Every structure is written in structure tokens, then in C-alpha cells.
Amino acid sequence: MNASVTRTNRKIVLITGASSGIGEATARHLAAAGHHVVLGARRTDRLALLVNELEAAGYSAEYTELDVTDRASMTRFTEGALARHERIDVLVNHAGVMPLAPMSALHVAEWDQMIDVNLRGVLHGIAAVLPSMLERASGHIVNIASTSALRVDPSAAVYCATKYAVRALSEGLRQENSDVRVTVVCPGFTQSELADHGGAAEVQDAVRAATQQIGLPASASAEAVGYAIAQPASVDVSEIVVRPTAQN
Incomplete structure (x- = not known):
């Protein structure tokens, strides 16, 4: 166990969309810090490889599968973790x-998909x-948004x-209670698979080109998540923006 995390502050952390990108990087970062990570995604083959790698490293x-x-899948994911560990300290909503x-x-089906995964999933x-x-008067919800939550682009x-x-909704939830901490992380261009699926080819090609040129490693946002959850219970890091220096 990492020296910075003791048995008293070791957290049970659930991560959605953990099979790639920022979710995978967050799993690696938090596991290496000494926390127990419970990973969820549809691509269980990737999750199995990642868990095997983490366990092999100690x-x-x-x-x-998630x-x-x-909603029933999400309920099984969280209730299973509760049954095994008796608590959930942190949920990282990363899937997107x-x-x-x-x-x-008029890519209406893709509009629906973004609403279903990016918003309804959270x-x-x-x-x-x-x-x-x-009920425990303790917990932390970390929602991965984007710098696209700060500006609108064509x-x-x-x-x-x-x-x-x-x-x-992250800010609303934060204001509604004084026990559960809420953090929204807004990454800018990040090296990931996000631009590899669907959309208009010319737009996705432009995003991939920009990402290859200035994109941050996913570990940059993972470290932001780690920073937020490491703060004392009395400190709520409500928002972190992580973008490449070269991004306008």
C-alpha cells in the first residue's frame, strides 16, 4: 500500500468507463496511490487485463460489467460493491x-447516444x-465533464x-447537501479514443489531429481526480479545469 494512503484513509472508488482514456488512467493512478478501485465498463476483456495488471503490481x-x-446495470454495479465492501467512498462518473x-x-441517433451516456449515465x-x-454522511462524487462545458463550438x-x-447538475448537487462532496473535472484535448467513433469524418479527423498535436495524456486528469479526493472531508474541490497550455 502506498505510504500516502493508510488503512484509515484508503477509499473504495468506483469508476465508470474504466476500460480506456481518463477512466483507465484514473484507475491506475488511484490504485497506485493505495485505494481499492472497482472498475465498470462494457468491454470486460479490457477490464480483466487492467485488473490483472494492477493486481500483479500489488x-x-x-x-x-457495466x-x-x-439503470439496472448501474444498480447492480453499485450494490455489488456495497455488499462486498460495506461502503462506497468515491464514484468517478467517467463514461462518455x-x-x-x-x-x-441530423445524426439524431448519435444525439440520443450522447444524452444517454454523457448525461443520463451520470x-x-x-x-x-x-x-x-x-446515510453515512460521507462520500464523494466526481463527474468528468469537459472544457466543452465552458464554451460551445460548431x-x-x-x-x-x-x-x-x-x-x-454537479453544482446543484453540491449545493443541496453538506455531507457529500462533489467535484467536476473539465479536461481539454486529451489523448483518448473519444474521437474514434461515429460523428462526421471531417470533424472527427480535425479533433484527432488537434489531439495528436497538443493533447494531454489521460494521466493529467487522473491526477486531478486524485488531488480532489485526497483533500480533507471539510474541503470540497468543486471544479478543476485541465487543458493543454496551447489550447485556446
């Missing part, structure tokens, strides 16, 4: 998709962990709308 990890768009295209392209996560956290209107919503 860290503590497990995984469960579809954040299915980003098929960018002009609205005139709400499912909150609904699943909030009751037990409020071809990203629906994606931005979902991330603005995540930022808004």
Missing part, C-alpha cells in the same frame, strides 16, 4: 461518447450511490449541451 482492484445507460457533427447532418450513477452516501453543440448539463 494493487487492489476488481471489475464488473452499461451506464441501463463524443460523435461530433454539424446539427444539420444521473444513473448519482442515483445509485447517493442514498448510501447520505459541430459540438449536442456534446457541449450534455457537458454543460453535467456541470450544472
Whole structure:
């Protein structure tokens, strides 16, 4: 166990979308810090490899299949963790998709997908962990948004709308209680698979090119998550923006 984390402050951390990108990097970072990570995603083959790697390094990890768009799946994910560990200290809502295209392209199915994964998935996560956290008067919900929650760009209107919503509901939840901490992390261009699926080819190509040129490693945002959850219970780091210096 990492010297900075003792048995008294070791946390049970649930991470959605943990099979790639910032979710995977967060799993690595928090496990290395001495926390126990419970990983969820649809691609369980990737989760199994990651957990095996973490355990081989002497860290503590497990995984469960998870579809954040299915509330029953999220309930199984969280209730299973509660049954095994008797508490959930942190939920990191990371799962997200980003098929960018002009609205005139009418990619309505992809609009629905972004709403289901990026927004409804976060709400499912909150609904699943909030009751037990409020009962214990302790807990921390970390929602991964985006710098797209701070500005709107052409071809990203629906994606931005979902991330603005995540930022808004995070702030609302923070204000509604004094026991559960809430942090929203807003990454800028980050090396990940986000631009590899769906959307308009020319838009996604431009995003990939920009990411290759200035994108941060996913570990930058993982370290931001680690910083937020390491603060004393009396300190709520409500928002962190992590962007490349070269990003306008």
C-alpha cells in the first residue's frame, strides 16, 4: 500500500468507463496511490487485463460489467460493491461518447447516444450511490465533464449541451447537501479514443489531429481526480479545469 494512503484513509472508488482514456488512467493512478478501485465498463476483456495488471503490481482492484445507460446495470454495479465492501467512498462518473457533427447532418441517433451516456449515465450513477452516501454522511462524487462545458463550438453543440448539463447538475448537487462532496473535472484535448467513433469524418479527423498535436495524456486528469479526493472531508474541490497550455 502506498505510504500516502493508510488503512484509515484508503477509499473504495468506483469508476465508470474504466476500460480506456481518463477512466483507465484514473484507475491506475488511484490504485497506485493505495485505494481499492472497482472498475465498470462494457468491454470486460479490457477490464480483466487492467485488473490483472494492477493486481500483479500489488494493487487492489476488481471489475464488473457495466452499461451506464441501463439503470439496472448501474444498480447492480453499485450494490455489488456495497455488499462486498460495506461502503462506497468515491464514484468517478467517467463514461462518455463524443460523435461530433454539424446539427444539420441530423445524426439524431448519435444525439440520443450522447444524452444517454454523457448525461443520463451520470444521473444513473448519482442515483445509485447517493442514498448510501447520505446515510453515512460521507462520500464523494466526481463527474468528468469537459472544457466543452465552458464554451460551445460548431459541430459540438449536442456534446457541449450534455457537458454543460453535467456541470450544472454537479453544482446543484453540491449545493443541496453538506455531507457529500462533489467535484467536476473539465479536461481539454486529451489523448483518448473519444474521437474514434461515429460523428462526421471531417470533424472527427480535425479533433484527432488537434489531439495528436497538443493533447494531454489521460494521466493529467487522473491526477486531478486524485488531488480532489485526497483533500480533507471539510474541503470540497468543486471544479478543476485541465487543458493543454496551447489550447485556446
